[in-house]
Structure formats: structure tokens, C-alpha cells
Amino acid sequence: MEKLFKQINQTIMAELRDGEYLGLGFGGEQSTFTRINAAKVRQIGNVDEADLGFNLILNGRRTTGSISLSGDLDEDLSRARGELERLRAEVVQLPEDPYLVLPESKETSRSEKHGNLPDAESIPEILLPAMGNVDLTGIWASGRVYQGNANSAGGYHWFASDSFSLDYSLITPSEKMVKATYAGTEWDQKAYEAFLADSITKLELMSLAPKKIEPGDYRTFIAAAGVSDILSMFSWGGVSEAAIRQSESCLGKMRNENVKLSSLFSFSEDFSSGFAPRFNGNGEVAPEKTTLIAGGELTNTLVSTRTAKEYGVESNFASEGESMRAPSMSAGSLEESDVLEVLGTGVYLSNLHYLNWSDMIGGRITGMTRYACFWVEDGKIVAPIENMRFDDSIYSFLGENLEAVAEKLQINPDVGTYEGRELSAIVCPGILLKSFSLTL
């Protein structure tokens, strides 16, 4: 794939006319998906695709586009030339863009991560027998993902990575569930079987008779997987500098009214784990770490070069949408073995579901509890709870009601596949709350 990208890049860049600036972005994957229901194969298939993105600038005007690539150089060059001509015809009709960013980065980088992945045809045989009689539903995804970027200034980046993930739910006959994700780059059959067996053991806890709790405020521990869902909300009306400037951010109160979160809460964009590439769609390379919230205070936001130009601030080379690519929350001091004892009496939430801003400007999030969630009394798990709706503000549960942060960081891989297989992961610990509002 890199060879194809390089050849298209060299050819197209050589055909640019005076005054034209061009950025090219490459995205592709060769993936195998196996959808599992009741520990059987529901759907199975491969997807082999690649796209080439264009960012054309001429006389202060800008237009973008993308095309599918076939993998055949002659065919793809023909498509690329056609797209460039379409963009040329369009760009002259558009109004001037005062905030456009010329592709000026000359930086280069290259990362190829090869793994040991099972053959597509062997996947049912290696996955399913270990499930035994347990009711397991989930998705296997594996293969190679590619990202590339080049520009007319000479910048060039390439990132390719092999990976696999089995994201699954185990379900009891009474419909209680446990969620887990087994992911990596080197397939190890024994490690997989041990991981799965551990999940099945956890499922046994769910066979206890469920407890129905009433709406109200409860002492609550939210495990790392649930915290990762909360943190992902900061990519939507959160840490974006443009969103704050345009009054579409939950963090506007921190910027404009000097409101603080708990001193226990610190949060960064941190690429050191290496899951996602540091270069953005403009070929700019972000710092390895940008602290966003330190000790409860908003210290930085994600700033794209476009936003920087508009508002006269410094870019930290965020993506154009200023969403997080490598979210990471700092660990605290609550040891995992002490969680239930320190919680005392309250609810333990392993996962959350379907979060949305119920009042974005007010920082209020609603969502559901899901999977292994328990009622805890005097430090002991008593029973799984019926799923509850929560509706509470970050300024409360990440503010004065944040009692402790767990000391163990968990890597929560993003197994999303809407725009192709995601590469990122959210690194975070669990959190203990003095009070959390369950409403329905």
C-alpha cells in the first residue's frame, strides 16, 4: 500500500500548477470481521479498501475531496487526476477562506508495526471452541490498518499497524452480562483462552438475584471502562478550543467563569502509548503529551492550526475537528484491592452506555449503567443491580464529589469501525464518587 501511495503522491505533486498547494491523505484497511451470536458465527467477511484524500488550496481558497482507490496504479492515477481536475474547477468558485492553513510541514515519519495475526479462515476454529456452552455475542476484527499523509511542501508520513480485537459480551440465562475486550498484535491461543476463562468466571457473579434500587444519589465506583466512556465525551463539545470559543463546550465554565474540577482529576492528550499516529490530516506532528486538565484546572485545549489562526493562539497541531486522538487520565492512589472496602455501601458500575449531553453548557451527562453493575454493602458485593439511568454534571462528579482515583491505569482500546477500524485507546483508571445521581 505504501508503494501505491508514494507513486500517486510523486506523480500528482509533480503535476501541480503554480500557486497550488496540495495535501494528500491515505487511509486503508485489510480487515477480517467475524460477528458472533450465541458463540456461533452470525456473519463473516473481509473488507479491503483504501481511500485518497485531497486538500487543494489556490489563491486563498480551499476545497477538499476523497476517492476510493482500487489498488491498480494506472486506474488510481486516472481517478486521482480526475479528482484533482474536479477540485481545480471548484476551488476558483469558492469564497476566500481567511483561516486556511497552507500545507507547510516538511516533517517526515514512518512507522510499520507488524504483528502475528491468525489467518482469516482459521478464526472460527481458534475462537469458538473455547467458548464452550457460554452465551457469547461479539465482534472479531483483525488485519492491517494504514494511514498516510503527504503535502506539496515535501512532508511525508506513513503509519501501518497490524492488530486484532475480540470485543464481547457474556450473557447469563437471566440476561445479566459481562463485557470484555481481548486485543493485541501478537495472537497467543493460550493467553486468549485464559482471558476468556477469566471472563466466564466473572459471569458467575452475575447469577446472583438482581437488586432493584430506587432513583437517588449513591456512593459510586465507576470502573475504568465506564470512565473511558465519560472521557470520550470530552471529544464532543469538550476540549476543543474552537468549541469553547464558539460557546459549544462543557468546559466554557472553566475558561470563562474560572470553575474548577477536583484537584484529583488530571487529563492529557498523550501519544506515548503509540496506538495512534501523532501526525494529523495536515501532516503536522502533535507534541507527545499535552496536559489539558491538571489538578482540576483547565491548562490547555486542543488547538488546530486553523483555530490558532482564527483566534490568534498557538497551535498544538490537533486534528481539524480538535477531538482527542490519545486521551489519557492520570492515576490516583486508590488501590484496586481496596475499592470495595472504601466504597462501603453504594453501587459499583463496570460499564456505562449511550452517553449524551443532557445540558452540554452545564456539563451534565445522561446515560445508562450496563453490564456488571453491583450493589455493594459494607465492602461486599451483594447483588447485580437492574440497569439505571444517570444524569449528573461533570462539575459535580468530577468536581466536589470525586473522592478518589484508582491507582491502576487500564488501556481501553477503541474497537469502533464506523469510518474504518479505529487505532486509538483511552488510558484511564476507575473513580470513586461521594455521590452520583441515578434518576430512572
Added chain:
Amino acid sequence: MDLQTILSGIDVRADWIGLRYVKENTGFRLVRDGKPETNTRESKQGVMVEVLVNGQFAYYGTSRLDKPGIQAAAERAVKLATAASKFSLHSFGIEARPVAKGSYSSPFQTAADAFSPGELSDLLIKATAELKVSDKVVTTNAMARTVETESHFVASNGSDVEQKYLMVSADYSAIAHEGSVTQKRTDGGLLAKSYQAGMEVFNEADVLARCRNIGAESVELLTAEECPTGTMDLILAPDQMMLQIHESVGHALEIDRILGDERNYAGWSFVRLEDFGKLQYGSPLMNITFDPYVEGQFASYAYDDGGLKAEKEFLIKDGLLIRGLGGMESQLRSGINGVANFRASSWNRAPIDRMANLNLEPGNSTQDEMIASVEKGVFMTSNRSWSIDDYRNKFQFGCEYGKLIENGKLTKTVKNPNYRAISNPFWRSLKMLGNRATFEVYGTPFCGKGEPNQIIRVGHASPLCLFDSVEIFGGA
């Protein structure tokens, strides 16, 4: 490309093989505060090769469109199907892919290329100027989205279906700010005005008039009272009913969800297979139809991606659940009557059960009669927040704009209106249903479901609805 010739040349041992070519151009333009933010077009094309071997389907989606590429994809799919057939959840026969022959073209008056990029940009710039009705409006956005899709499905059992669509979505929004209060108003919810239509949607006089109203209402909300908290009557406008139908009816009735396919992602359903024909889903006023032929509605089509011909069907009749949202695969697995809704988001995804046009049929009440019947309640319009549990029971939805109803009259405007309830009791509390004059058609490009994930377009239409005794509350 000549898909039939390619199909006839494929040499693999399979009980059935189908090719689904999709080419889709999605244009998107966004102007913010009079300046261009985005002008882009995404052009995607590829072929989904699907085979049936030993009762197991397998697929290979490829962007390589030549004959050798598709032959190689078919060979890989056959290997996968063979390997997986020892572990099949269900053994399918060829009846899962009925023979389909026909075509569909979406209706439009003005072709996509009748508006140049420059003309459309100019209109969006004017729109943002109209949205800024005062200095309190701090951000204005105008966006236009056009999608041109061609799909061609051919199969070894004789299917040959060509469908072409032109779809247009638009939205205009204003954010007003004063002191510590910020309020946003859109044109009925983000991209809720999504239709199978042409560029006639961008009638300048109409667009600019709507923008002035959106801007004015964003400012009006700055000084509005907070929505009251309490249990009271709730009237929902059709642009919020779109979301209500989608989340608490549509997803709950998807047969693949009921069969458990989505339990690791979107979730299960409170509806069980044994509920069909028995469950009183809502009040007798409730009639839900799957209707693929509403002129201009966003998810109209003639055949689904499994080749099943689309027909209008009642899913809920007089409040009683009678039919599910499931294509042929789900119908064969469950034994439940379904509809032609086995759909894929594009060439690179396998079809699953999706909503298409799912509508609440109108009743007999006028808007005035409905408001006059309410002693104390809130009227809410335009969705801004949505969340529901994995069984499609406990939901909480929020709207942009509300009006108090006091003693049969609309009175003060209220901000941050929200409500929460549980699906079955909520629908059973439907006590008045608006007539045809209150019936409005909406759609959204953004319905997410499936593993691997898929975003697909859906349409929903509804009259005005009055619900009894709902838990209502305001903002933070």
C-alpha cells in the same frame, strides 16, 4: 461496469453468489459566521461480493472493480464461508435471497448540478447573515449535504436491481449568549430536514425566512424561564417525534436485535418474539407503519439489499404489535413476519436489519384541540439530547425549545426542556394524536448500529402527539 458479465464469469463453487456495486458521492458545505469552513466531496465506490456455501453466508468487500479482483474476492469469500459453516448460527438456504428484478429512482425537481459550488456557498453565507439577528447571536452555522448514490445488485439466481438516489440535507443554527446563559436553536434538530429531493430544497426566500426565525428563537431562549420540573402533560412536535419513534419503537422492533445479534453493541430489546400479535405497545391511537414509498421521505426504496421487494406494512395497529423490522434472514431465523429492511450502509458492509421510513400515522385532532385539552403541560420541539438503555426501555430526551401550556393555552417560552420515561408506559399514555395537517416528514443521515459499525439514513414522519403525565424537567 458490466456487473452481469462479471458475475457470469466468476468461477467458484457456491450455492449462491451476489454482487452489489455501490457508488456514492457525498458533498458537504459548511459556512460559519459568513466564512467557509468546509467544502468537500467524498466519493466512494466498491463491490460487496457475497456467497452462500453449506448454509453460511460470507462476504468480501473490495474497492478493486476489475474482473480478476472480483474473482479473487469471491474465492476468499467461499473459503471463509466454508470455514465458518461448521460454526453457523443458522443454516440458510437460497430463499434468504429472493429473486428481485426492478429499479428505483428517487424524486427530485432540480438536479444536483443545477447549483454551482459558488452559488450554494453564496446562499449559505446569506443564511448565516440572516441567522445573526442581534449581537447576542455569537455563532451561526449553515450547512448543506448532498448525496448521490447508485447501487446495482445482481445475483446468480437472477436478481438484477438498479436504484438511484439524490438526497439533500440542510441545517441552519444560531448560538446566542448573554451573561452565563447560552442557547442554541437549529432548523428542527441537526440535519432533521433530510429528504430524497433535489436542489429545490435551497429556495432562497424560504431558507432566509427560516434562518431569521431560528436566530430570533435562539435570542428568545436567553431570557426564557427554565423548564419546570414535575409530572405533567407533554405535547411533542413532529421533529421530536422523529427521535421518539426512532429510539423507542424502531430499534426495539428490529428482529436481529430481538434475536440477540446486537447484544454486544447497541443492545437487546424489551420486545420478545412471543410478543408479536399480543403486546399492546401503545394506546389504541398508535399506528406505526414501515412505508418505503412516502414521496420524498429520506429512506424510500424499491428493494432492500437482500433483494426483498419493499411494501408498506403496519408494524403496530391500534396499539397492538403485529409485525417486526426484519429482512428475509431475520424472518427465516425467527418465524416472525417482517419487512424489506435488510440494508447495508455501503458496499463495504454486510446488510443487517435497519429502519427505513418508519412513521406514526396521523389521527383526528387539530393542534388547537390538543392544546386546549391541556390544563398544565409543556410543548417541546427540536431534539438536542437523546439517550436510551440497551433494552430500549428507559429513555431521556431533551429539546431545544419549549412552551408552557396553561389552562389550554400556550403561554411562556421555556429553555432546556427535558423528559424521561419508559417506552411501553409512555406510548400507552398517548392520549391525543394530531391530524394530517399536523403531520410532518423528517429524516436523519446518522443512525448507528451493527458490528462492524454502520451509519445509515432513516426517515420518520409523525403528527403532533399529546402524552399524559410525563416526568418533565429543566437544565443544570
